[in-house]
Amino acid sequence: MSDEINIIEKAISHFTEELEARGLRKTPERFAILREIYSLGGHLDAEDLFLHMKNQEYRVSRATVYNTLELLVEVDLVKKQQFGNNITLFEKSLGYKQHDHLICTKCGKVIEFCDPRIQQTKSMVEELIDFEIAYHSLNIYGLCGDCRKK
Ligand SMILES: [Zn+2]
Ligand SMILES: [Zn+2]
Structure with missing residues (x-):
């Protein structure tokens, strides 16, 4: 299967x-x-x-x-x-792979990206500030390639 x-x-x-x-x-x-x-x-x-x-x-x-x-x-x-x-x-949400989002403010397109450094930053912050992270949300807004061409 x-x-x-x-x-x-x-x-x-x-x-x-x-x-x-x-x-x-x-x-x-x-x-x-x-x-x-x-x-x-x-x-x-x-x-x-x-x-x-x-x-x-x-x-x-x-x-x-x-x-x-x-x-x-x-x-x-x-x-x-x-x-x-x-x-x-x-x-x-089952089989969900950790990723973050880029959102085009013009057409509303959502693009996924995954950067392992975000995980590293989380681990570092947890140690440095003594904070237990449950989840995070990172959304980046801007214009996609298609919208910038128009
Ligand atoms: Zn767009
Ligand atoms: Zn997503």
């Missing part, structure tokens, strides 16, 4: 347990939304996800997509990222 399929299977079984524990129905729509987020990968906007599912002939309402996303955030299967005042994107 490839890692990717393995992670999707794990996410599905975790979601099944959470739905049961909360007394919520295990509807196919809820699982379809989870599958899409995990198979598409990257950073997704709720509206884009809804349109994507509609195009694939899934019978889901906008409300179901939005509510399911919130539920998935609550059970830690999806991360909700707020970029600036008006960009909210979702990304899978």
